[in-house]
Amino acid sequence: MASGQPGAQGPYPGWQQPVYQPPHRKVSDYVQTVVGDLFLAIAVALGIFLLWLGSLITGVADTETGFDIGSAFHSFGMLLLTLALFLGAVLRHDVDKAVRNAMLISGTLLIIFVGYWTGLWSFSL
Numbered sequence: 001m002a003s004g005q006p007g008a009q010g011p012y013p014g015w016q017q018p019v020y021q022p023p024h025r026k027v028s029d030y031v032q033t034v035v036g037d038l039f040l041a042i043a044v045a046l047g048i049f050l051l052w053l054g055s056l057i058t059g060v061a062d063t064e065t066g067f068d069i070g071s072a073f074h075s076f077g078m079l080l081l082t083l084a085l086f087l088g089a090v091l092r093h094d095v096d097k098a099v100r101n102a103m104l105i106s107g108t109l110l111i112i113f114v115g116y117w118t119g120l121w122s123f124s125l
Contacts, residue, residue, distance in 0.1 A: 046080055048077065082115070
């Protein structure tokens with residue numbers, strides 16, 4: 001033996017075994033863990049709470065600053081609520097198609113009837 005080792009030289013003992021490849025996951029699987037049921041429930045509840053709080057502040061405000069603060073709370077609640085509905089509808093493929101369509105329709109109706117007209121009303125005052 002030229003290398004000084006006794007016996008026949010062969011290939012590395014594990015050369016025929018395949019290299020471990022981790023299972024491939026779709027991107028939607030990673031996103032689904034972020035946009036889970038608990039996250040959507042908290043975002044919807046917080047959005048509805050901020051809508052209510054903004055409407056309450058706007059209703060009892062007697063100054064323009066109070067009205068602006070109420071409008072800001074109302075707008076942020078609207079943003080949070082519609083984002084939660086749209087993200088849940090677009091990214092959650094494990095949910096029934098009818099539920100996802102209802103989330104899209106309800107988010108669109110919220111923008112049309114609550115967000116758009118109240119936004120116009122607040123700018124006209």
